[in-house]
Amino acid sequence: MVTSDALAQGVAATPLQATSAVKRVNPPAVTKASNTPMTSSQPTWQxxxxxxxxxxxxxxxxxxSLDxxxxxxxxxxxxxxxxxxxxxxxxxHSRMTEWASLSPKQRDQARLNFAQSKQISATQKAATWEAYQALSPEEKQKMAKSAPPKPAGAATAAKPVAPDKLTKIPLRKPTTRQASEVPAISQSVNRNTLLPQTKPLPQPKPTQ
Structure with missing residues (x-):
């Protein structure tokens, strides 16, 4: 027969064994703080x-903070x-200051807007050209003045000169000497062959 002392020992031992079993199954998790320092992307300011x-x-x-x-x-x-x-x-420097004052979301939006501005379709280009053609000459001239100057050494297209600005060459009337020489030249040319005519040789006088 089992005595009361043995039963008491068995009952007393059971909670201790259960507690040790729980400790063995679920050990306490130990977390260690990472001591790795945060490194900045290259190159650093230094x-x-x-x-x-x-x-x-x-x-x-x-x-x-930049990548x-x-x-x-x-x-x-x-x-x-x-x-x-x-x-x-x-x-x-002003552009840098403005960009640095933007939030990360605003910077992403600025980059997106810049990328979209570079991807202009042919339809949009044609619409822009038509809008330019619809401008008055005064507005076109104003836009041309506000455009950035062309780089030095760039070839420029030649503009036609107005007829009233061309240099007129004065016409000279033939002199009296030139007018007298023209018939002589025309008479010495055969009108049929356009070859110079040879003067007939003088006939020798008959000897007596």
Whole structure:
């Protein structure tokens, strides 16, 4: 027969065994924080040359948040910064400042608008040309003046000169000497053969 002490020991041991089994089945998950530092895309601001840092100064605060492709595009756009005139340099920096002030969503929309503007269909081009043809001569001349100047050395199409602006060559009347020589020349030409006529040789006088 099983004594009461044995039953008490068995009942007391059962909760301990169940607890240890639960601990073995479900071990506590240990999460470790990643110590890997966040690296910026290349090139970093420190990798740029002093001249590049000057040309890209409005983007200095946002440079680390740009991806490599966007960085390369800005570097290419500012490659000739030192050769630009001061007004052009200020204009380029103004564009950078405006772009840096946009939110990520606004930047994506600006890129989308730029891509769409490059994909103009032939129908849209034809409509633009028809609209230009409908302009008055004064409006066309105004647009031509506001257009950017052509690069030096470009060939230009020759414009026809008005007849009233052509140089007139004065007609000269033949002189008296020239008028007298014309009949002589016309008489020395055979009208049938258009060959010069030879004068007959003088006949020798008969000897007595």
């Amino acid at each position: 990798d740029l040359t002093p001249a590049q840092q000057v040309s890209l100064r409005p983007l200095a605060a946002h440079w680390s 490599s492709a966007r960085k390369r595009k800005w570097i290419a756009l500012a490659a000739n910064y030192s050769a630009l005139a001061p007004p052009e340099q200020a204009k380029l």
